[in-house]
Amino acid sequence: MAHGGGGRLMHELVNRMFGAVFTNPILDRRHDAAVLPASPHRLAFTTDSYVVHPLFFPGGDLGSMAVHGTVNDLAMSGARPQYLSAGFILEEGLPMETLWRLVVSMGAAARNAGVSIVTGDTKVVDPGKGDGVYVNTTGLGVLEHALQIEPQSVAEGDAILISGDVGRHGMAVMAVREGLSFESAIESDSCPLWEPVQALITAGIAVHCLRDLTRGGLAATLNEIAEASGKRLEVQETRIPVRDDVRAACGMLGLDPTHVACEGRFVAFVPEAEVERALSLLRRTSAGSGACRLGAVAPGDRGEVILRGTLGVDRLLAMPSGQPLPRIC
Amino acid sequence: MAHGGGGRLMHELVNRMFGAVFTNPILDRRHDAAVLPASPHRLAFTTDSYVVHPLFFPGGDLGSMAVHGTVNDLAMSGARPQYLSAGFILEEGLPMETLWRLVVSMGAAARNAGVSIVTGDTKVVDPGKGDGVYVNTTGLGVLEHALQIEPQSVAEGDAILISGDVGRHGMAVMAVREGLSFESAIESDSCPLWEPVQALITAGIAVHCLRDLTRGGLAATLNEIAEASGKRLEVQETRIPVRDDVRAACGMLGLDPTHVACEGRFVAFVPEAEVERALSLLRRTSAGSGACRLGAVAPGDRGEVILRGTLGVDRLLAMPSGQPLPRIC
Numbered sequence: 001m002a003h004g005g006g007g008r009l010m011h012e013l014v015n016r017m018f019g020a021v022f023t024n025p026i027l028d029r030r031h032d033a034a035v036l037p038a039s040p041h042r043l044a045f046t047t048d049s050y051v052v053h054p055l056f057f058p059g060g061d062l063g064s065m066a067v068h069g070t071v072n073d074l075a076m077s078g079a080r081p082q083y084l085s086a087g088f089i090l091e092e093g094l095p096m097e098t099l100w101r102l103v104v105s106m107g108a109a110a111r112n113a114g115v116s117i118v119t120g121d122t123k124v125v126d127p128g129k130g131d132g133v134y135v136n137t138t139g140l141g142v143l144e145h146a147l148q149i150e151p152q153s154v155a156e157g158d159a160i161l162i163s164g165d166v167g168r169h170g171m172a173v174m175a176v177r178e179g180l181s182f183e184s185a186i187e188s189d190s191c192p193l194w195e196p197v198q199a200l201i202t203a204g205i206a207v208h209c210l211r212d213l214t215r216g217g218l219a220a221t222l223n224e225i226a227e228a229s230g231k232r233l234e235v236q237e238t239r240i241p242v243r244d245d246v247r248a249a250c251g252m253l254g255l256d257p258t259h260v261a262c263e264g265r266f267v268a269f270v271p272e273a274e275v276e277r278a279l280s281l282l283r284r285t286s287a288g289s290g291a292c293r294l295g296a297v298a299p300g301d302r303g304e305v306i307l308r309g310t311l312g313v314d315r316l317l318a319m320p321s322g323q324p325l326p327r328i329c
Numbered sequence: 330m331a332h333g334g335g336g337r338l339m340h341e342l343v344n345r346m347f348g349a350v351f352t353n354p355i356l357d358r359r360h361d362a363a364v365l366p367a368s369p370h371r372l373a374f375t376t377d378s379y380v381v382h383p384l385f386f387p388g389g390d391l392g393s394m395a396v397h398g399t400v401n402d403l404a405m406s407g408a409r410p411q412y413l414s415a416g417f418i419l420e421e422g423l424p425m426e427t428l429w430r431l432v433v434s435m436g437a438a439a440r441n442a443g444v445s446i447v448t449g450d451t452k453v454v455d456p457g458k459g460d461g462v463y464v465n466t467t468g469l470g471v472l473e474h475a476l477q478i479e480p481q482s483v484a485e486g487d488a489i490l491i492s493g494d495v496g497r498h499g500m501a502v503m504a505v506r507e508g509l510s511f512e513s514a515i516e517s518d519s520c521p522l523w524e525p526v527q528a529l530i531t532a533g534i535a536v537h538c539l540r541d542l543t544r545g546g547l548a549a550t551l552n553e554i555a556e557a558s559g560k561r562l563e564v565q566e567t568r569i570p571v572r573d574d575v576r577a578a579c580g581m582l583g584l585d586p587t588h589v590a591c592e593g594r595f596v597a598f599v600p601e602a603e604v605e606r607a608l609s610l611l612r613r614t615s616a617g618s619g620a621c622r623l624g625a626v627a628p629g630d631r632g633e634v635i636l637r638g639t640l641g642v643d644r645l646l647a648m649p650s651g652q653p654l655p656r657i658c
Binding site for chain 2: 029030031032033034035036037038039040041042043044045046047048049050051073074076077079083085086087088089118119120121123124125126128129130131134136138139140141143150211228326327
């Protein structure tokens with residue numbers, strides 16, 4: 001940034017950029033705090049900081065991820081995402097062109113996800129700190145139904161559905177970071193998930209639990225739900241959708257595809273009787289077009305995840321340990 | 330952090346720490362998104378990232394500031410602060426003891442300000458990045474009245490009140506950073522401001538505008554309000570409260586006290602007829618004990634701030650330019 005000591009110049013430029021890209025009636029009032037109309041519904045409120053490295057990768061970037069990640073946390077509680085705040089920590093020396101690309105990507109992702117970025121903040125830190133850009137987004141959504149969508153609602157006999165193939169986001173980021181080139185480019189699965197969730201809820205499906213497959217992938221997500229619900233989850237190994245190129249790339253790096261973070265996939269727990277209808281609703285949405293049934297909640301109160309193998313051999317699907325893929329999300 | 334690659338270990342430790350210190354019924358449910366009860370009121374929503382350096386300074390630290398700064402942005406819109414999210418970006422290698430002190434300070438500041446920290450997130454970045462700790466807090470508050478508290482509501486004839494002496498926060502941080510020692514330690518004025526604002530609102534004072542004196546200090550705040558309202562603000566120079574030690578310290582560093590950030594001071598625009606009652610209400614609160622009348626909104630539509638000097642000489646109080654005090658807030 002040629003603005004050197006002129007922090008104020010930089011701020012004005014940045015604020016003009018954000019104002020132009022994110023424009024909406026609430027943001028445009030330019031208050032320190034956005035004023036939101038009253039709503040008769042319960043609200044969901046969630047926050048996430050995005051420190052992904054590199055900033056750009058096939059199928060996405062830090063900006064679009066910072067929208068998708070937070071709107072998806074809202075969607076997973078059954079809330080319709082409505083508003084986002086955006087807090088930027090910029091490293092002095094960040095090319096304005098890089099920031100511009102990220103901001104434009106955030107704006108497009110927000111419009112696509114149906115949310116408004118209504119308030120924001122920018123801080124600049126010393127060169128060498130801050131790794132280019134960190135973004136925090138905090139989201140507000142409305143719960144327009146009376147369902148309690150949470151691990152504690154998971155019931156014996158529930159079917160476990162998954163919205164699509166796993167592992168693409170993590171492998172897309174890893175490939176850039178490690179300078180690997182696979183035969184075909186693997187693109188991140190990063191996308192907003194409210195559309196498929198809304199399809200289930202508005203059709204009256206008794207959704208018991210939803211969870212997106214971010215840090216720690218499918219294995220971590222299922223283990224967290226098993227632990228919080230105290231239920232025994234049984235998953236058919238052959239039904240876990242993994243694209244061939246993702247499986248091959250994971251093999252090269254010695255990674256288990258069920259441990260790799262996704263940014264546009266989720267599991268849904270619904271009563272067995274509603275499986276066919278739920279799958280058909282999911283498959284009609286773009287983010288759920290690859291939906292299938294993974295398994296079911298079995299009798300037992302050990303809070304564990306069982307992987308049923310092809311030869312009928314059962315094994316525990318363990319929680320990933322260590323941090324094989326840091327700063328993927 | 331002795332946890333090296335064990336990002337998960339670290340996260341568990343951190344989550345236990347946050348859970349123990351910030352405990353409240355909503356956070357304790359440990360969902361990705363906090364679910365908040367419906368409210369019949371308009372909401373205020375604001376975000377801020379805190380990158381202050383050093384992390385600890387006389388009278389405060391990054392943790393307490395991250396609470397005060399955001400609850401004060403809510404209070405300045407006339408909203409009662411209710412909920413905060415907290416997003417931490419931790420540099421690998423940060424001593425756990427340092428984090429613990431900041432988290433305990435945040436917890437105490439939140440209790441003192443009457444807000445609950447209901448959702449959070451932690452990311453860890455590489456050593457050398459992230460400067461120890463960055464914190465983002467995003468706040469939600471309720472507007473329990475019908476006032477429009479904003480620069481556009483400022484009217485000719487309004488009195489301009491200030492809640493106390495200026496410049497202490499910035500000088501407290503600068504003193505530590507520059508290794509200066511003044512005769513007496515200058516402590517930051519960082520504190521929550523809802524109590525004095527609430528006193529005005531519940532007493533029925535027709536508050537037109539409120540603004541805290543953060544980045545750029547009193548000079549920037551008044552200029553922003555003058556610009557947004559298009560009004561001519563006249564301030565008596567001798568009435569600007571500055572403590573002698575702060576004035577002396579500013580003198581040593583060649584700084585203007587009206588340019589120095591505060592974290593617990595604000596200006597209030599109220600009708601002239603309500604000045605005495607407003608000042609008496611403010612002075613009964615701890616954050617407003619030093620309240621006084623600075624000046625008034627004069628006829629004119631130039632959007633400027635006039636400083637009336639002791640000898641009757643008027644001059645423009647200019648917007649501070651450059652960034653004399655980076656990373657003070």
